[in-house]
Amino acid sequence: MIKIEHLTKKYGDHVAVDDLNIELAPGKIYGFLGPNGAGKSTTMNIMTGYLAATEGTVTVNGFDIFEEPEKAKSCIGYLPELPPLYMDMTPREYLSFVADLKKVDRRKKKLMVEEIMQETGITEVANRLIRNLSKGYRQRVGIAQALIGFPPVLILDEPTVGLDPNQIMEVRELIRRLGSQHTIILSSHILSEISAVCDYVWIINKGRLVAADTPENLSVNMNQNVYYTISVKGEEAAIGGLLQGVEAVRSFTTLEKEKDTVRLRIEADQAHTGLEEELFYLFADHRMPILSSTKEEHSLEEVFMAFTAETKEGEDEA
Amino acid sequence: MSAVYKKELKSWFVSPMGYVIVAFFFAIVGLYFTIYNLQNQYPWFGVGLENTAFVLMIIVPLITMRMMADERRQKTDQLLYTAPVKITDIVLGKYFAVVTVFAIPMLVFLFYPLILLGFGKPAASLAMDYVAIAGYFLLGAASLAVGFYVSAVTENQVLAAVLSFGLLLLSYFSTSLAAIIPSDPVSSLIGVAIVICLLAVLIYIMTKNLLLAAGVGLGLEAVLAVIFLLRRSLLQGLINRIIAVLGMPDRLNNLVYGELDLTVVVYYLSVIFLFLFLSVQAIYKRRWS
Numbered sequence: 001m002i003k004i005e006h007l008t009k010k011y012g013d014h015v016a017v018d019d020l021n022i023e024l025a026p027g028k029i030y031g032f033l034g035p036n037g038a039g040k041s042t043t044m045n046i047m048t049g050y051l052a053a054t055e056g057t058v059t060v061n062g063f064d065i066f067e068e069p070e071k072a073k074s075c076i077g078y079l080p081e082l083p084p085l086y087m088d089m090t091p092r093e094y095l096s097f098v099a100d101l102k103k104v105d106r107r108k109k110k111l112m113v114e115e116i117m118q119e120t121g122i123t124e125v126a127n128r129l130i131r132n133l134s135k136g137y138r139q140r141v142g143i144a145q146a147l148i149g150f151p152p153v154l155i156l157d158e159p160t161v162g163l164d165p166n167q168i169m170e171v172r173e174l175i176r177r178l179g180s181q182h183t184i185i186l187s188s189h190i191l192s193e194i195s196a197v198c199d200y201v202w203i204i205n206k207g208r209l210v211a212a213d214t215p216e217n218l219s220v221n222m223n224q225n226v227y228y229t230i231s232v233k234g235e236e237a238a239i240g241g242l243l244q245g246v247e248a249v250r251s252f253t254t255l256e257k258e259k260d261t262v263r264l265r266i267e268a269d270q271a272h273t274g275l276e277e278e279l280f281y282l283f284a285d286h287r288m289p290i291l292s293s294t295k296e297e298h299s300l301e302e303v304f305m306a307f308t309a310e311t312k313e314g315e316d317e318a
Numbered sequence: 319m320s321a322v323y324k325k326e327l328k329s330w331f332v333s334p335m336g337y338v339i340v341a342f343f344f345a346i347v348g349l350y351f352t353i354y355n356l357q358n359q360y361p362w363f364g365v366g367l368e369n370t371a372f373v374l375m376i377i378v379p380l381i382t383m384r385m386m387a388d389e390r391r392q393k394t395d396q397l398l399y400t401a402p403v404k405i406t407d408i409v410l411g412k413y414f415a416v417v418t419v420f421a422i423p424m425l426v427f428l429f430y431p432l433i434l435l436g437f438g439k440p441a442a443s444l445a446m447d448y449v450a451i452a453g454y455f456l457l458g459a460a461s462l463a464v465g466f467y468v469s470a471v472t473e474n475q476v477l478a479a480v481l482s483f484g485l486l487l488l489s490y491f492s493t494s495l496a497a498i499i500p501s502d503p504v505s506s507l508i509g510v511a512i513v514i515c516l517l518a519v520l521i522y523i524m525t526k527n528l529l530l531a532a533g534v535g536l537g538l539e540a541v542l543a544v545i546f547l548l549r550r551s552l553l554q555g556l557i558n559r560i561i562a563v564l565g566m567p568d569r570l571n572n573l574v575y576g577e578l579d580l581t582v583v584v585y586y587l588s589v590i591f592l593f594l595f596l597s598v599q600a601i602y603k604r605r606w607s
Contacts (some may be wrong), residue, residue, distance in 0.1 A: 045396075049400055070404065078396070078400045080393060084392070084396045085394065098401070100321030100324070101322070
């Protein structure tokens with residue numbers, strides 16, 4: 001669908017994108033994750049033909065974006081970081097203009113505009129000036145604009161930035177729905193968004209791809225250990241003694257002591273299953289009730305921090 | 319192209335801008351028409367029209383300053399340049415739209431000479447007036463192309479307006495300027511050498527290719543030096559001719575006095591073509607920076 005090979009973009013001496021290689025399969029939602037200034041927007045701008053690359057190629061549906069730009073661009077719907085809206089137009093006029101620009105068949109145009117406005121929920125503001133619309137509606141008009149012509153690929157740069165929580169949920173829902181008919185790439189620096197919507201994640205830092213996998217795999221592969229936080233009623237020393245006897249427990253630390261309750265964090269072998277049950281019976285036998293027990297899930301947040309920190313260290317050494 | 323053209327034309331008349339431009343030409347040309355043709359009973363409309371050529375220098379920068387700069391400021395250029403449309407089509411669409419706005423008062427001016435028929439103007443002299451109006455239209459269209467180019471290369475509107483005003487001002491006074499510059503070979507040598515340096519700088523700004531700019535610059539300077547050493551007389555008045563080439567408004571003269579001088583028409587069309595071509599190149603280049 002889209003193939004990016006050895007993509008490099010330099011601004012003078014500053015390398016914004018550094019030898020990026022990515023391939024997209026059709027029908028999936030891809031997430032571009034990275035801190036601000038990691039090169040996400042630059043990459044997207046190159047993929048859509050807005051910027052030229054210093055080196056490397058981008059092919060969309062077999063068309064090179066630099067060699068056959070019109071053909072490649074007609075396969076892509078793009079929502080830039082700031083929706084490219086004409087303030088003195090109404091959404092209906094604007095979408096009709098975009099349809100003309102994308103050479104949509106005159107006879108299908110009207111129906112398509114109405115259908116897309118329905119889909120993105122902007123029908124009720126269709127005749128108001130874009131200037132007077134709220135940020136949320138403007139963003140939706142921006143998404144509607146990308147949808148015009150029903151291109152097979154949608155590239156959305158931070159589609160939920162600046163929206164309120166309700167609108168964020170709506171836009172995510174919309175993206176998920178669109179994912180069934182389009183290949184979608186969306187960028188974000190918000191991790192929960194990526195894990196909520198995307199099938200596949202690229203983590204990019206300082207213009208380089210540092211990780212690429214499904215959100216689940218990224219979390220799993222992070223670490224061989226799992227962590228539990230438990231609260232136990234009993235003496236700290238006695239609890240410690242018992243835990244030392246459990247084979248799967250690698251280490252533990254006391255987090256907090258409160259009257260007769262102790263809260264601990266346990267590091268355990270991931271391969272060992274049923275540890276919680278084992279601990280339950282162990283402490284129950286010694287009449288030290290476990291009051292609470294939670295397993296820590298690796299959030300994408302940690303993965304992200306780990307990956308982006310790694311490259312920083314690597315650079316320091318170099 | 320038609321999509322951009324329609325949208326642009328509409329946007330001129332959604333805002334007051336389009337009406338203001340049209341009204342402005344009616345007011346200025348109407349004033350000259352009243353004074354020259356109605357009060358002083360001068361039979362030729364074209365002469366009064368030519369005297370308003372100086373207002374192009376003032377109003378054209380105000381018309382064109384926002385044309386590309388505004389797209390960049392509002393980031394709508396991202397929509398245009400990522401749509402399956404050629405840059406050339408975008409530039410032509412925008413340019414033809416603004417020329418259409420300018421053409422509206424020109425079309426109305428076609429009736430002014432007819433009014434004069436009622437005052438005893440000979441019908442045979444109508445053709446002369448129409449040639450003058452066509453010439454004025456071409457001059458305006460060429461000035462708009464210059465302003466459009468400046469708007470395409472500058473980052474903000476005010477700078478675009480000031481720069482295009484400067485260029486059109488230079489064009490307006492270039493004939494007078496050419497007349498006061500000494501025309502002996504040594505002055506020409508110095509003058510042309512400076513022009514070549516400017517050209518080299520311009521090439522460097524356009525292409526960011528130091529080798530190319532230096533090569534062209536040094537090559538031309540060498541040719542100039544050889545001519546100066548071998549055929550000094552060829553340089554007589556050269557710099558004056560070069561400066562005079564820049565004078566767009568003065569060329570209107572030939573047309574106003576009834577001569578359908580095709581070299582003038584070709585000259586204006588070449589200016590339009592050159593600056594539209596440069597605009598397309600400037601936009602392409604921007605993607606690389």
